[in-house]
Amino acid sequence: MKVIDQTLLEKVIVERTRHSHKVDYGRLLLIGGTYPYGGAIIMAALGAVRSGAGLVTVATDKENIPALHSHLPESMAFSLQDQQLLKEQLEKAEVVLLGPGLREDAFGEELVKQVFDSLRKDQILVIDGGALGILSKNQFPLPVGQLILTPHQKEWERLSGLAIEKQKPESTFAALEDFPQETILVEKGPATRIWKAGQSEYYQLEIGGPYQATGGMGDTLAGMIAGFAGQFPHVNLYERVVVVTHLHSAIAQELAQENYVVLPTSISQHIPLFMKKISEKDT
Numbered sequence: 001m002k003v004i005d006q007t008l009l010e011k012v013i014v015e016r017t018r019h020s021h022k023v024d025y026g027r028l029l030l031i032g033g034t035y036p037y038g039g040a041i042i043m044a045a046l047g048a049v050r051s052g053a054g055l056v057t058v059a060t061d062k063e064n065i066p067a068l069h070s071h072l073p074e075s076m077a078f079s080l081q082d083q084q085l086l087k088e089q090l091e092k093a094e095v096v097l098l099g100p101g102l103r104e105d106a107f108g109e110e111l112v113k114q115v116f117d118s119l120r121k122d123q124i125l126v127i128d129g130g131a132l133g134i135l136s137k138n139q140f141p142l143p144v145g146q147l148i149l150t151p152h153q154k155e156w157e158r159l160s161g162l163a164i165e166k167q168k169p170e171s172t173f174a175a176l177e178d179f180p181q182e183t184i185l186v187e188k189g190p191a192t193r194i195w196k197a198g199q200s201e202y203y204q205l206e207i208g209g210p211y212q213a214t215g216g217m218g219d220t221l222a223g224m225i226a227g228f229a230g231q232f233p234h235v236n237l238y239e240r241v242v243v244v245t246h247l248h249s250a251i252a253q254e255l256a257q258e259n260y261v262v263l264p265t266s267i268s269q270h271i272p273l274f275m276k277k278i279s280e281k282d283t
Contacts, residue, residue: 025054026230029093033060040101047223099131119143128222208249216264
């Protein structure tokens with residue numbers, strides 16, 4: 001087991017160069033929020049934008065767009081029913097987050113299949129929420145791009161076949177062999193572990209607590225992961241995922257000093273401040 005320390009945080013989260021542009025910080029497409037789970041994709045979008053993502057576009061139910069823009073006017077949005085726009089945005093995106101608030105029905109299944117079929121090798125796909133459930137029930141061929149999986153214990157049980165009580169490090173390492181090389185797994189739980197397929201060593205969080213046990217926590221983390229995936233090219237993707245997963249719980253732990261429960265939207269609100277403090281290590 002590897003330890004996440006301040007050195008790793010400072011290695012990943014660095015000050016932005018003076019001569020940079022929004023396209024340097026990731027072009028993201030977030031897909032989800034089908035009825036009645038509209039809030040999930042909004043929380044994911046908040047996590048992505050406030051993590052520093054340069055351009056964030058959300059594909060969701062048309063009825064969800066006004067609520068999204070009331071919380072986050074910085075994002076772009078379009079209806080999932082607009083197939084032409086969906087195709088165009090899938091081609092443009094560098095990072096795709098699929099699944100927060102995605103209902104596990106026939107429409108959701110067709111959407112997952114469409115995204116899988118369209119993904120290129122140079123794109124990153126974060127699979128979360130409903131997309132994980134759909135993947136576990138169907139034999140869809142996995143896409144060719146870089147995969148990041150973000151299951152909680154029950155989702156990992158469905159996806160890997162490992163009962164929760166059997167989700168030990170050696171079992172998860174073996175289960176990951178069934179996924180494409182380089183797949184990154186954020187195995188969420190009381191002691192979240194972050195894996196890379198083919199590597200027996202993993203990182204484990206030593207922070208966080210029950211104050212995070214509330215709806216939307218995973219959606220926010222998924223958005224943050226997508227946000228970091230589109231930035232910080234000076235380090236590898238695995239290190240970015242490790243650091244942002246730690247950051248999510250570190251913010252929650254700090255807020256829990258004065259709050260009985262930490263809301264996901266409160267974490268999002270504090271992301272820029274925490275990133276600023278880490279990036280200014282030398283000042």
